Amino acid sequence: MAEIEIKNVAKNFGAYEALSDINLTIADQEFMVLLGASGCGKSTLLRIIAGLETASSGEVWIGGKRIDHLAPKDRGIAMVFQNYAVFPHLTVFENIGFGLRMKKLPNEVVRQRVEKVAELMHIEMLLSRYSGELSGGQRQRVAVARALAMEPDVILMDEPLSNLDALLRMEMRAELKGVLAESKTTAIYVTHDQVEAMSMADRISVMHQGKIIQADTPIQVYRNPSAKFVASFIGNPPMNFLPASRSGTKWSVAGAKFTGPETKIDILEFAVRPEDLKSADNGICATVKIVEPLGAHLLVTCTVEGHLFRVVMDSDTSLKTGQIITLAPQANRIRWFDPETALAL
Amino acid sequence: MSSRILPYFLISPVVIFLLAFFIYPFVLVSQQAFQGDSGAWTLSNFQDVISYWKFPISLRNTLLLAVAVVPIQLSLALLMATMVSRMNKGRDLILYVWTIPLGISDLAAGIIWLAIFEQSGFLNSMLSGLGLIERPMNLLSYQSPVIVFTAIALAEIWRATAIMLVILVAGIGLIPKEYYEAADVFGASKWKQFIRITFPLLRPSLQTALVLRVILAFEIFAVVAALGGTLFPVLMGETYAYQFDLLNSGAAAAIALIILGISIAFTMVILRVLRVPKGASI
Known part of the structure; x- marks a missing residue:
């Protein structure tokens, strides 16, 4: 059992607050993705869990044991680095077996475990090579194999696929998800790529300016963003926002009327995803500016x-620039935000 | 200018410099070494030099000094380089201070250490001032070869460790931090990290530092001349004596070529021992 609990973690670099008020519980065998733009603190949080950085305050617990005062090697973790950190002077075999050798395991055990994970990552034919003779994708496989060989409670991954080309990234994404599910380890995965996050995660923690804004399943984060930041960060193209004002019992948005939440605030923000709009006779009037057939x-x-x-429409629709169209949002997909707090209602 | 000729044009100054100041003198020296008085090709210069009674002693002294000094310098330089590369503040200042001896000529360095060890030197004044000895001793005499050797070794260590330090600091700076983080996560202690990561990844720099240092060690001359004089003959000192005291330039050329041979042999050994397998560099 390796449940991870992060309690009130904060990190300051001088006067700069890199992380504040981080509280997160990650269930045993869960795949948690920390998602955010660069500089949001996601890597810092991962490095605090790994023990490569020290938190300014707060606690980190793994499997019911407080570990934030322990050395990285005593935390039951293994890590995959962004630049792989595959040792250039060791063969693939010795790289994968590095941690096992440090544990002084017998040669036979090291050999068995290295061969097992090498087979799992499809690099058994590369065991005698040096990293200089490997491609980026192969090095990434070695880095993952090295982490798996430790049979850790928790695997930490810091943007492991960001240095690979697009096609390879897609392939590795699926493979990594399968391998990690099979290994039954808890995984924390840092990325700035929302597609990676959506496709791999059990849960996503969306981070912004050193805080976790929302931690939920990918579909919840997508459908029910808890804050405007999440709504505009997740989804490509992002969610549309329009100002809404009270009009009797309903809300008026660009001339159209919608049923909205019960609230004392008089001005709200109406939000809808581009794919949840259809052309209709009644609704929001929009002037077409750019048409991109995808x-x-x-x-x-x-x-x-x-x-x-922005609107996503059927590719058979014929539209011209300057044309005025009427759009009706799917009623159950409309979301409302408080413009003051930027939180969902 | 056509792109085929341009590269040759650009390296031509260096080539001309090397031809004029290295290759040409080298050919001349070789000629002198292998030619007798009559101008005929012969090995007699080498026979003379090697059969002379001082040759085995100076060869032994030179090798002994190298064997005593270079490993100490290597360890010190590694230790100092590791310390410096872990510093955040004041790193440059420390590095400058440690490299000051590099800016001093080897003869001046020898004289500095002579000022410490000679009969009226600092060491004697200090010892008699503390009442440890009654009257100043002649430390650098034929009766105390161990002290002479130690003084020379100390002066060399003080003078020339920094050349290795500078190369190793640059080499350590090239090793990505992520390797150490990975090593931390995978359970390598700081000592293990040094042995299993820093040392092997430093091999190219170690090669350069050692080759340079060992060659310089076989060319040791001024420090020995200042501290040991004729008490401690070394190969380079013999070369000087043949050329300027005995006016036998053929023998001087022969012994210079012997030093060159020894240097090449050690260089080959160092390059071989510290070689980096193909595909295994950073």
């Missing part, structure tokens, strides 16, 4: 009362 669908950029508004 094959599977059409990405239409419009303006609604001066606000940027």
Whole structure:
């Protein structure tokens, strides 16, 4: 059992607050992705869990044991680094076996474990090579194999796929997810790539300016963002926002009326995802600015009362720049945000 | 200018410099070494030099000094380089201070240490001032060869450790931090990290530092001349004596070539021992 608990962790670099008020519980065998733009503190948090950085305050617990005062090697973790950190002077075999050798395990055990994980990562034919003779993808496999060979409670991964080309990244994404699920370890995975996060995670923690904004399943984060930041960060193209004002019992958005939440605030923000809009007879009037055919669908950029508004439409739709279209959002997909706090209602 | 000729044009100054000041003198020296008085090709210069009674002694002294000094310098330089590369503040200042002896000529360095060890030197004044000895002793005499050797070794260590230090500091700076983080995570102690990561990844720098240092060790002359005089003959001192005291330039050339041979042999050994397998560099 390796449940991870992060309690009130904060990290300051001088006057700069890199992390504040981080509270997160990660279940045993869960795949947790820390997602955020660069500089949001996600790597710092991972490095605090790894023991490569010390938190300014707070506690980290793994499997019911407080570990934030322990050396990295005593935490039951293994790590995959962004630049692989595959030792250039050791063969692939010795790289994978590095941690096992440090534990002074017998040669036979080291050999068995190295061969097992090498087979799992499909690099058994590379065991006698040096890293200079490997491609980026192969080095990444070695780095993952080295972590798996430790049979750790927790695997930490710091943007492990970011140095690979797009095609390889997609391939490794699926493979890594399968391998980690099979290994039954708890995994924390740092990335800035939302597609990676959505496709791999059991849960995503969206981070912004040193805080966790929302920690939930990918579909919840996508469908029910808890804050405007999450709504605009997740999804490509991102969610559309329009100002809404009270109009009797309903809310008026660019001339159209919608049923909204019960609240004392008079001005709200109306939000809807580009794919949750359809052309209709009644609804929001939008002026078409740019039409981008993307094959599977059409990405239409419009303006609604001066606000940027994107719509994903069927690729058979024929539209011209300057044309005025009427769009009706799918009622159950509309979200509302408080413009003051930027939180969802 | 066509792109085929341009590279040759650009390296031509260096080539001309090397030809004029290294290759040409080298050919001349070789000629002198292998030619007798009559101008015929012969090995007699080498026979003369090797059969002379001082040759085995100076060869032994030179090798002994190298064997005593270079490993100590290597360990010190590694230790100092590791310390410096872990410093955040004041790193440059420390490095400058440690490299000051490099800026002093070897003869001046020898004289500095002579000022410490000679009969009216600092060491004697200090010892008699403390009442440990009654009257100043002649430390650098034929009766105390161990002290002479130690003084020379100390002066060499003081003078020339920094050349290795500078090369090793640069080499350590090239090793990515992530390797140490990975080593931390995978359970290597700081000592293990030094042995299993720093040392092997430092091999190219160690090669350069050792080759340079060992060659310089076989060319030791001024420090020995200042501290040991004729008490401690070394190969380079013999070369000087043949050339300027005995006016036998053929023999001087022969002994210079012997030193060259020894240097090449040691260089080959160092390059071989510290070689980096293909594909295994950073």
